[in-house]
Amino acid sequence: MHDPRPKSVLVVDDEPMVTTSLRSFLELETPYRVVTFSNPLEALAHDLDSDNVYVVISDFMMPQMDGISFLREVRVRRPQATRILLTGYADKENAIRAINEAGLYYYLEKPWDNEHLKLIIRNSVERSSLFLELDARLSALEGANEELLDLRRRLFQAFL
Amino acid sequence: MTPTALIVGLAGLLVGVVVGAALTRQAAGRRSPLAAAADRPLAAPERDAGDTTRRLDELVQALERAERDAKAARAELAGAQADAVNTAKMAALGQLVAGVAHEINTPMGALNSNHDTIRRALDKLQVILEDERVDPDELEDVRRIVKAIAGVQDTNAMAVERMGHIVKSLRTFGRPDRSEVGPLDLREAIESTFTILGHELRGRIRVEREYGDLPPVECYPNRLNQVFMNLLMNSCQAIREKGTIGVRTALSDDGGHAVIEMRDSGVGMTPDVLERIFEPGFTTKGSRVGMGMGLLITRQIVEQHSGSIAVESAPGQGTSFTIVLPLLLSVAEEHAKR
Numbered sequence: 001m002h003d004p005r006p007k008s009v010l011v012v013d014d015e016p017m018v019t020t021s022l023r024s025f026l027e028l029e030t031p032y033r034v035v036t037f038s039n040p041l042e043a044l045a046h047d048l049d050s051d052n053v054y055v056v057i058s059d060f061m062m063p064q065m066d067g068i069s070f071l072r073e074v075r076v077r078r079p080q081a082t083r084i085l086l087t088g089y090a091d092k093e094n095a096i097r098a099i100n101e102a103g104l105y106y107y108l109e110k111p112w113d114n115e116h117l118k119l120i121i122r123n124s125v126e127r128s129s130l131f132l133e134l135d136a137r138l139s140a141l142e143g144a145n146e147e148l149l150d151l152r153r154r155l156f157q158a159f160l
Numbered sequence: 161m162t163p164t165a166l167i168v169g170l171a172g173l174l175v176g177v178v179v180g181a182a183l184t185r186q187a188a189g190r191r192s193p194l195a196a197a198a199d200r201p202l203a204a205p206e207r208d209a210g211d212t213t214r215r216l217d218e219l220v221q222a223l224e225r226a227e228r229d230a231k232a233a234r235a236e237l238a239g240a241q242a243d244a245v246n247t248a249k250m251a252a253l254g255q256l257v258a259g260v261a262h263e264i265n266t267p268m269g270a271l272n273s274n275h276d277t278i279r280r281a282l283d284k285l286q287v288i289l290e291d292e293r294v295d296p297d298e299l300e301d302v303r304r305i306v307k308a309i310a311g312v313q314d315t316n317a318m319a320v321e322r323m324g325h326i327v328k329s330l331r332t333f334g335r336p337d338r339s340e341v342g343p344l345d346l347r348e349a350i351e352s353t354f355t356i357l358g359h360e361l362r363g364r365i366r367v368e369r370e371y372g373d374l375p376p377v378e379c380y381p382n383r384l385n386q387v388f389m390n391l392l393m394n395s396c397q398a399i400r401e402k403g404t405i406g407v408r409t410a411l412s413d414d415g416g417h418a419v420i421e422m423r424d425s426g427v428g429m430t431p432d433v434l435e436r437i438f439e440p441g442f443t444t445k446g447s448r449v450g451m452g453m454g455l456l457i458t459r460q461i462v463e464q465h466s467g468s469i470a471v472e473s474a475p476g477q478g479t480s481f482t483i484v485l486p487l488l489l490s491v492a493e494e495h496a497k498r
Contacts, residue, residue: 014363017270017322020315025277028284028308061363088265111269114276 003132005052006033007125012043012070013059013086018110022057025114030121040070048078054128055121057108060087060094068094071102080131082124084108244440248453252389262359263326267319274312274319281305281312329355332385341489343376344384346409346418353388360396365405372410377418378489383461390454391422391481397445398426398479416487417467423480429473437471465489 009032011022019036026034035051037043041064056074060067071083085098088110098104105127106120284305288298329352354367361367377384395405403425410419429437429444436442437455462469467485
């Protein structure tokens with residue numbers, strides 16, 4: 001059941017300053033692999049499952065696509081990954097939209113505090129792990145159920 | 161930003177009330193004594209000369225009083241208008257400060273995080289170096305830590321450069337030598353305005369630039385910068401979702417003027433709105449956004465420079481402003497005197 005691949009954190013921000021800062025910090029302080037993009041469309045072209053993405057951190061204002069639309073798309077493609085919005089535009093309306101439309105886990109404002117971010121990412125990874133494990137268990141259960149049904153069918157066939 | 165907007169709104173309301181009261185008083189003061197004096201018949205043939213002289217004196221006095229009242233009302237009005245212009249300037253400044261704060265936030269965030277990362281990296285290195293022997297697997301850690309520090313340093317350099325750029329733009333924009341005449345490089349001035357408006361543009365508005373080869377314009381740089389800010393801010397607000405702002409500068413055919421064109425792909429204006437845009441207090445933005453002084457001030461500044469401003473707009477077609485300014489202010493002033 002254990003996935004040997006490293007867990008990934010995906011970071012999307014149109015400011016390279018932000019992505020490189022986050023990458024340096026996370027690589028130093030966490031065991032996770034860090035994947036960064038400056039364009040949300042490029043991030044979506046990426047296969048989130050094969051990259052084993054656990055956490056997605058996105059900026060809000062980006063030229064190609066806003067962060068809420070991006071995270072909404074991430075939710076569809078890999079619902080188990082936990083979504084965080086890291087934004088300099090703190091307004092209530094967008095925060096509400098992000099929570100409702102993108103199923104946001106955390107709304108973080110710039111400038112961020114590294115220690116706080118680390119904690120949020122750790123909790124996010126834990127949350128995603130639980131989702132992924134639940135997924136795995138459910139499909140194992142389904143498989144077992146299938147097997148049982150099959151066994152029952154064969155049992156009936158043998159005796160009737 | 162909201163409390164500021166509220167204060168500005170209240171101030172605007174107050175100015176309106178003062179102007180209104182002044183106008184009413186002026187009208188009432190001028191009307192009654194004059195009307196009273198004039199209503200009585202002047203110099204009927206059967207009256208004597210002394211009576212006529214007295215009546216004339218009365219009339220002259222009434223006229224003098226009316227003139228004094230009118231003067232006072234005019235002074236009050238001028239004061240109120242100056243207040244309104246100042247309030248509009250403060251509102252623009254508030255907007256500008258909010259924008260700059262936002263622009264500085266990104267490099268600030270990076271520096272803030274990197275500063276912390278470097279401290280953590282150094283702590284880790286210290287722990288490794290404490291036992292004076294570095295194992296091969298620790299060496300791998302050291303490499304990783306040094307790599308993190310190097311990455312962070314590059315980002316810091318970027319952040320500091322960005323902050324320097326913003327500060328330089330602000331300096332170009334808000335020259336303290338307000339009333340001084342000096343040469344202004346149009347390209348530099350307009351680019352500074354774009355830097356300050358960065359948060360309005362990013363992710364939403366594409367800028368098309370076409371800077372002609374022309375000498376610096378002799379002007380009051382501070383005031384012209386305000387013109388560019390007003391027009392470009394209006395364009396940003398006219399573009400509801402995504403759009404384009406185009407800027408073009410060129411030398412006029414006669415070689416003595418700078419031509420500046422600023423256009424946007426925003427919502428545009430209907431003819432009746434277009435007719436009123438230079439009126440004081442006219443706004444389509446609602447009292448929360450502005451108080452309708454921006455374009456009036458813009459036109460006043462352009463006219464102070466003996467320049468001209470023209471506008472073309474239609475609903476759905478965007479808006480385009482064209483400003484023509486003499487390159488030399490002294491020539492412009494000579495021209496204005498004649």
